[in-house]
Amino acid sequence: MIVDITIANFRSIKDKQTFSLYAENQSSHLEDNIVYPGDTKYGVHRTAGVYGANASGKSNLLLAFMALRYVATSSGDLKEGDKINYEPYLLSNSTKNAPIEFEIEFFLKDGLRYLYNITYNGSQILTESLDYYPSRSKANLFKRLESDTWEDITFGSHYKGGKKKIAFFKNNSYLSKAGNSADSPEIIREIFNFFRQDFSHAAATSNIGAFGWKKDPEMISVVSKILNKVDTGIVDIEFEDDKDVLKNYKFPDSISESIKKEVLEELSKKAFFSHIDDHFEKVLFDKDLESTGTLKLFEMLPVLLKTFEKGGVLLLDELDNSFHPHIAELIIKLFNSKEVNKKNAQLIFSTHNLNLMSPKIFRRDQIWLTEKNNGSTLITSLDEFNKNTVKMNSPFNKWYDDGRFGAIPEIDFYAISKAICNKGKNNA
Known part of the structure; x- marks a missing residue:
């Protein structure tokens, strides 16, 4: 299960932004929406919805998961000198050639929490590391620095059970090479398969x-x-x-x-x-x-039934697309049902459906907003607003529609109508 992901310099996301499924306030409100992996007190949400104006970065947030999946599992297929799929923020000279950065925290089925970090540009993996929490203290499994070759990469004392040093080119992630090798430690193969098998991205039109x-x-x-x-x-x-x-x-x-x-x-x-x-x-x-x-x-x-059957993370762009609001609500309720969703699958979706932005369906920390600031996407949770004002039972959808949370399009009716009325006059 995903706890959170931090993204920097990917598509419209310029500065570091963190999207989290961690249950900040583990109150009794909609408590079935929360899972406790590994029988810990560490609560993680089953679902999260992302709202925002068109072109605000909702789809890019979902695509960041798949970009991370690509570099973690498929960059190992690249031949020496091949280009990595590299999509930096292009509206600033400081980022056009700068590294993309991903950091993701997650639980495996063993109930342990892991932290994977990677930075890369179009030609090479610059840094890469994997940590986990065998206890309250974090322990490193492997670490790769920018100057490291496959012979220089370092390994922690907890990384045992197979061949650790595996040759890779500078455009291959270590995880993608070691995770696809039968003689590597079992833990690295499990993490490789978490990224490879447990991430699904779809529009609401695809099976x-x-x-x-x-x-x-x-x-x-x-x-x-x-x-x-x-x-x-x-x-x-x-x-x-x-x-x-x-x-x-x-x-x-x-x-x-x-x-x-x-x-x-x-x-x-x-x-x-x-x-x-x-x-x-x-x-x-x-x-x-x-x-x-x-x-x-x-x-x-x-797709939904397969996800419930095997677990994993379903990234669904435009949940509201051609679905009646009651159908979209049904899908969310199925994911939040511990009777249906026995494998603790997670649903992360984008939508414009204000009917779903309800305290009867979501907690504050399950609702996320994207908006542009000088071309760059900012990602915030409803839980970050003043809790004395935005309460658990507040009318989220009405207040969002009124513009109290931002993340809605700024529409200049006068300028638009003038452009239409003046059509052709400049050429007359």
């Missing part, structure tokens, strides 16, 4: 990460039941092979045959939705006859 579900009768049954219970009229789902989809489908040369087969099998399954007519007979509807909202929920449900 990426849920390949194979169309061949799983139990999964199909659950998806059908949920669609029925949210009043879509659907009573069942059937799949038929549609070979026409595959006629002109091309893959990059680097994709393995096994993955090609899996993707083609998924794409070739065309969904039909059963409804009941006035004679109580089933009638199959092509997906073109279903609403956009129904189809997006259909695409999203397998």
Whole structure:
């Protein structure tokens, strides 16, 4: 589970910003929203929502998790001299060539807390370290400085159980090389797999990460039941092979045959939705006859179910996109339910849906705001506002809409209307 992430010089995020799922005030308010990993008193939220104007940095915050995942798990595939995927803040000369910085604190399933830190530019990993808390005191597992080669990297006394020194190029993270090596210590492989397997990023239109579900009768049954219970009229789902989809489908040369087969099998399954007519007979509807909202929920449900099944972190951009507010609220409630979410999966999402900004759904420290300051994204929690004014039962959504928390677009109606009215006059 993620505790927090600190980001600097990534896309619109210039200065260090910290986004946290740590439960600052462990009161009885919505206490089911909090998990205590490893049976500790250290509370972590299951869900968090990010609000802000368009282009304020909401999506970039979510993408930071995936950029970290890339450098931690995939930079090891880079050949010597290859460029790292490097996206610094571009609106300042001081940052255009400066390092990107990520620091993330998290719990593994062993109940221990870890801290991973990495800085890099377009050509090399500059620094990298991994610490953990075997007790209240922090202990280092490995540390890499800017001048270190693979022979110079240092290791802590707690880092045991396998081969530690593993060769890497300067554009490879140590974690990405050691974590993908069978003879490295087990702990480094577990952390590598945490980043590789437990991070999923999706828009509300994608079932990426849920390949194979169309061949799983139990999964199909659950998806059908949920669609029925949210009043879509659907009573069942059937799949038929549609070979026409595959006629002109091309893959990059680097994709393995096994993955090609899996993707083609998924794409070739065309969904039909059963409804009941006035004679109580089933009638199959092509997906073109279903609403956009129904189809997006259909695409999203397998991702949610897979996430509940295995745990991990789901990063969902634009939760409100084509979902009725009650459906979006349902998704959040499922993640906050300890009966449904038994593996303590986490949902981090962006949204404009003010109905979700409610003290009946979220605590103050689960609501985050992004806004621009001279082009740079600032990230703040509702919990950072005066607690004597913003109470647990305050009308968050109304006050946000009134502009009391900032993070809303500044719209100049006069200037916009003038620009429209003057269209063409300059060329007359």
